[in-house]
Amino acid sequence: xxxxxxxxxxxxxxxxxxxxxxxxxxxxxxxxxxxxxxxxxxxxxxxxxxxxxxxxxxxxxxxxxxxxxxxxxxxxxxxxxxxxxxxxxxxxxxxxxxxxxxxxxxxxxxxxxxxxxxxxxxxxxxxxxxxxxxxxxxxxxxxxxxxxxxxxxxxxxxxxxxxxxxxxxxxxxxxxxxxxxxxxxxxxxxxxxxxxxxxxxxxxxxxxxxxxxxxxxxxxxxxxxxxxxxxxxxxxxxxxxxxxxxxxxxxxxxxxxxxxxxxxxxxxxxxxxxxxxxxxxxxxxxxxxxxxxxxxxxxxxxxxxxxxxxxxxxxxxxxxxxxxxxxxxxxxxxxxxxxxxxxxxxxxxxxxxxxxxxxxxxxxxxxxxxxxxxxxxxxxxxxxxxxxxxxxxxxxxxxxxxxxxxxxxxxxxxxxxxxxxxxxxxxxxxx
Numbered sequence: 001x002x003x004x005x006x007x008x009x010x011x012x013x014x015x016x017x018x019x020x021x022x023x024x025x026x027x028x029x030x031x032x033x034x035x036x037x038x039x040x041x042x043x044x045x046x047x048x049x050x051x052x053x054x055x056x057x058x059x060x061x062x063x064x065x066x067x068x069x070x071x072x073x074x075x076x077x078x079x080x081x082x083x084x085x086x087x088x089x090x091x092x093x094x095x096x097x098x099x100x101x102x103x104x105x106x107x108x109x110x111x112x113x114x115x116x117x118x119x120x121x122x123x124x125x126x127x128x129x130x131x132x133x134x135x136x137x138x139x140x141x142x143x144x145x146x147x148x149x150x151x152x153x154x155x156x157x158x159x160x161x162x163x164x165x166x167x168x169x170x171x172x173x174x175x176x177x178x179x180x181x182x183x184x185x186x187x188x189x190x191x192x193x194x195x196x197x198x199x200x201x202x203x204x205x206x207x208x209x210x211x212x213x214x215x216x217x218x219x220x221x222x223x224x225x226x227x228x229x230x231x232x233x234x235x236x237x238x239x240x241x242x243x244x245x246x247x248x249x250x251x252x253x254x255x256x257x258x259x260x261x262x263x264x265x266x267x268x269x270x271x272x273x274x275x276x277x278x279x280x281x282x283x284x285x286x287x288x289x290x291x292x293x294x295x296x297x298x299x300x301x302x303x304x305x306x307x308x309x310x311x312x313x314x315x316x317x318x319x320x321x322x323x324x325x326x327x328x329x330x331x332x333x334x335x336x337x338x339x340x341x342x343x344x345x346x347x348x349x350x351x352x353x354x355x356x357x358x359x360x361x362x363x364x365x366x367x368x369x370x371x372x373x374x375x376x377x378x379x380x381x382x383x384x385x386x387x388x389x390x391x392x393x394x395x396x397x398x399x400x401x402x403x404x405x406x407x408x409x410x411x412x413x414x415x416x417x418x419x420x421x422x423x424x425x426x427x428x429x430x431x
Contacts, residue, residue, distance in 0.1 A: 010066055010076070011045040013038040015132050019087070022115045023123045029112060032093030034124045036084045036132075039066055041076040050162070051138035052079035053125060055086075055146030057169070059116070059289050060281030062090030071411025075141070078419075082138070086149075087124055088116045088281045095281050097338030106341030110349070113284055113342055118145075118152040118355055126157055139163040141415070143407050144378065147171060147370070148289060148355075151387070155357035158366050165418040166370035167407040170396070172383030173356040177290040177300035180380065181324065185304050185311075187377035188322035191238035192310075196317060198244060202251045203317045206231070210318045212260030220271040221264075224334050228313040233274040235320020239377045239404040247320075276335045284339045284346075286325040291352040299347050302326050323378045364392035369422035371414055374400040395421050397428045 015036045020026035040049065052075055056063045063083040066072055075081050085092035095116065103109045129138060139162050142150035147169015153161060172179065196203045210228045212218065218226045234250070237243035250270075255263040276283055287300055301324035305311055310319045327347070330340035368391060372384045381398070388396045397417065406414055420426035 009042060011040040011042055013040075015128065016091075017124075017128060017131060019124050019127055021087075021093075021112065021120075023120060029115070032087060033091075034085070034087060034093070034128065035091035036082055036128055037063070037066075039072060039076065039081050039083065044076075049080040050078070051082060051133060051136060053082045053084060053129075053138050053140045055084070055121075055125075055140055055142040055149045056089075057144030057146055058086065058089070058279070058282055059145050059285040060089055060279045060283075061145070062086070062092075062279075071141075071407050071415055074412045074415050079139070082128075084125060084128065086121050089279070092124075095284075097280060097335060100342065101338045106345050109339075109342035110345035113281075113339075113346060114288065114349075116281065116285060117289055118149045119156070119353065121149050122153045122156055125153070126160060129160055137162045139165065141165045141167070141407075142169050143167050144169045144404065145289065147379075150368075151361065151391075152355050154364055154366060154368070154391075155355070155360050158360070158364060161366045163419075163422045164366055164368045165415065165422065166368065167414060167418070168371065168373055168376055168379055168404050170370050170372060170384035170387045171290075171379065173358060173361065173387050173390070175290070175383050176292075176295060177287045178303070180290060180383070181301050181304035183380040183383060184322065184324075184377055185308055187375075187380070188235065188238065189308070189310065189319070190375075191244070191322070191377050192235065192319050195235075195238065195244050195247065195320075199248050199251075202248055205251055205254060205256070206318045206320075207316045208256060208260045209254065209262055210313070210316075212256075212262075214313070218261060218267070220275075221268050222271055222275070222334050224271070224275075224332060226267060226270060227332060228318070229326070229328055230274050230332055231270070232311070232313070232318065232321045234270065235322055237273075238320065238322060241403045241405050241409050243403075274333070276329075276333055280335050280339060283325045283329060283336050284343055286323075288346050288349075288352070291349075292354050292356070294351055297348040297350055299327050358390065361391050364394070366393060367422040368394040369397070369418040370394065371397045371399060371402075371406065371418060373402050373404060373406060374398060376404045378404050395428060397421060 017034050018031045019034050021029035062085050072081050088095040147166040148171045150164050213228045254266045330336045388394050
């Protein structure tokens with residue numbers, strides 16, 4: 001029964017469904033519960049509004065909690081919005097260190113984690129659509145990794161979809177993790193250069209802190225040692241609109257001692273930003289969401305990092321890494337240590353199921369409207385355009401007005417344009 005939520009004023013209906021962990025072998029693991037929150041504008045809950053399923057970025061990111069304004073404010077003018085907590089996140093069988101440790105061997109843990117990729121998320125969504133919504137078609141809005149899930153959805157169940165909107169998430173359907181990092185590392189170099197141009201004094205300060213950390217003995221509040229490698233993780237938000245400014249203001253609190261030791265306040269915030277307590281699944285799945293078919297074993301991002309001397313821990317100016325996961329993180333970060341052995345097993349796995357059906361995507365008839373951000377260091381623009389060229393009935397709006405979080409900061413602009421683009425009311429060539 002729909003209930004008006006006291007914090008948001010929205011009409012909310014919650015859905016919980018039991019699903020198998022492994023859809024191909026339902027008895028292999030105990031089932032998990034998948035949770036979805038359906039929201040409707042007040043007074044419209046009785047209307048026959050079209051459905052819009054939001055596919056969250058990540059991997060390992062839970063769906064947004066609609067407190068205050070957001071892109072859904074715009075969407076609710078025309079749609080009933082379904083916010084799905086993707087499996088392993090939020091209230092959908094959250095995977096954290098406790099759950100992984102309870103599974104037994106590293107091999108069994110790895111097999112479990114391998115069941116949390118895009119194909120399984122699509123199967124969960126289909127079960128929700130058929131069970132709760134009677135098989136009614138819906139549109140999807142895929143942010144970042146949600147775009148990967150969108151392409152998997154179009155590959156397996158296009159009949160379920162009325163339209164697909166993608167924000168910063170068109171992936172190269174044949175690109176492996178190695179190719180992705182070959183293309184995105186140079187984009188992170190450019191973001192570092194932008195940071196240095198705007199805040200040269202901060203680059204000098206980072207170098208002083210890194211020199212101190214190289215000597216060892218600087219501990220975070222949870223007892224982990226802050227290393228230079230972990231300090232470099234502070235560059236991950238550089239692809240967001242507030243990323244560069246956010247790091248500047250964090251460094252404003254560093255208040256380093258004469259020997260370069262930063263303040264307790266700075267250390268506490270670094271622990272939070274680089275700790276993965278909220279989303280350990282992001283790290284555990286980060287490279288395997290790209291894997292299809294046969295591949296050589298190993299860590300793709302670590303191999304690419306070794307080809308860029310500018311990212312060495314002793315290089316000055318210190319370069320900050322971007323959206324990548326490295327094997328040392330499973331040793332140095334408390335929340336990730338329970339995943340260590342399974343992560344290494346997954347990195348060595350050489351055969352993976354296909355996620356995308358190239359022939360089916362080429363003949364796609366579902367309207368697809370995507371926005372890709374010119375300066376986005378997370379999703380390579382050229383790979384996105386390669387996919388757009390082979391994806392039937394797709395249109396791509398390319399812009400440098402926004403970065404990777406464009407939907408979050410300007411959803412009232414982006415979402416209506418994508419809806420109009422898919423419906424033929426707006427053209428990227430006739431702007």
